[in-house]
Amino acid sequence: MPALFSMFRPARRQFDDLSAQEVLSLAILAEEEDGRIYAAYAANLAKDYPASAAMFDAMAAEENEHRSALLDLYVRRFGPTIIPIRREHVEGFYARKPLWLVKSLPLERARADAADMERQAEAFYRLAASRSTDAETRKLLGDLAAAEAKHERKALSLEGELTTGDEGKAEQDQAKRQFVLTWVQPGLAGLMDGSVSTLAPIFATAFATQNPWTTFLIGLSASIGAGISMGFTEAAHDDGKLSGRGSPWKRGLASGVMTTIGGLGHALPYLIPHFWTATAIALCVVFVELWVIVWIQNRFMETPIGRAMFQIILGGLLVLATGILIGGA
Known part of the structure; x- marks a missing residue:
């Protein structure tokens, strides 16, 4: 029976089998998705939790900066056409909740998920950088891994500040x-x-x-x-x-x-x-x-x-x- 179902299930690529072009395409599309998720968090929380909404707006802007840097590198190396490869096409790649679901997450869950998202993105960039043979690509991926680690710490520290400060208490x-x-x-x-x-x-x-x-x-x-x-x-x-x-x-x-x-x-x-x-x-x-x-x-x-x-x-x-x-x- 499992074999029968596997006949109708789309084949998923192993991460180690991806080309450098495919890895960059995956990173670009992943950053776009993460930016949309953070923007959805901000929109959902803006009315009742303006301080947390501002944090997510800032994170969405940073994800857009990451996407722009990746896109510039991709165009220089491979041209303007982005390969349409997504998270669900890669075996074992971290998943994200559907956008309609993240819009309704409560405040504490949204903050915790943000830190987890940054941790997963850091792991991806470190793995991708370790496999890259191009010096410029390796440097950018390494920088992005460090940036995601910094964002994870920032999300956690901001959560602490928002919890103990006047705005956070409110x-x-x-x-x-x-x-x-x-x-x-x-x-x-x-x-x-x-x-x-x-x-x-x-x-x-x-x-x-x-x-x-x-x-x-x-x-x-x-x-x-x-x-x-x-x-x-x-x-x-x-x-x-x-x-x-x-x-x-x-x-x-x-x-x-x-x-x-x-x-x-x-x-x-x-x-x-x-x-x-x-x-x-x-x-x-x-x-x-x-x-x-x-x-x-x-x-x-x-x-x-x-x-x-x-x-x-x-x-x-x-x-x-x-x-x-x-x-x-």
Whole structure:
């Protein structure tokens, strides 16, 4: 079977088999791509993280300078026609994320990826320089390797400066706020809904039937149904453009998944065939779920611990008691 697939897969060149012309072509196109990636980072971060955006703009400009130097050397040696060889044509050559994906990377990931990109580019230039027999080409590739190493250190040092300086602290605060708005807030709402709203139907079924399997099926359907409903509701009611709450599909995913988890937490124990054992474990799970919600509210939403306990634990216990009373009636 692997041999069959290999028949339809484009052949990839070994780096050692590339000619000097092909190596320079590869370097030119790689610098162009890296420059576009850094420009995309800058555009994505410009509104909320101007200091980091300026760093990426500067790196994009430096990549363009590298491309110009390589292009000048190529034209002098081989003429104006660039061989269309790309990273994916060379076996084992480092890859880059698609441009549409890098545009949506969060701040910390973008900074870390930039340092990694520079490290990979340095390794490429050092290897290419070691294979070159032309003195001018060898010198340029060696200089570019040193420049990429310097850029990697610069990216890491700038990251440190941006983390500790006033601008960096402001950006870190903004990143934290965005994380809370996009992931924590809808996820917490989903967890609360899944954990609390499913208590009554699950425990009402449990005490009405005393059948663990039936209770599990009711809990499973209630949890998944609530998750789907919460996820679509969160994604549909706010596109995030005016509210600044971030991507609707991210918020919908967080809300839907956490809603489902919240309900499944006290439904899964009813896979145990012994009713009272399953119920005892389910009640313990409910207690843990409610305390987790209290901790998240206190940790990320800065809700005073007393108020969070009153709202969540008291409300959850009332819903739980309602389900038990109705089921046992």
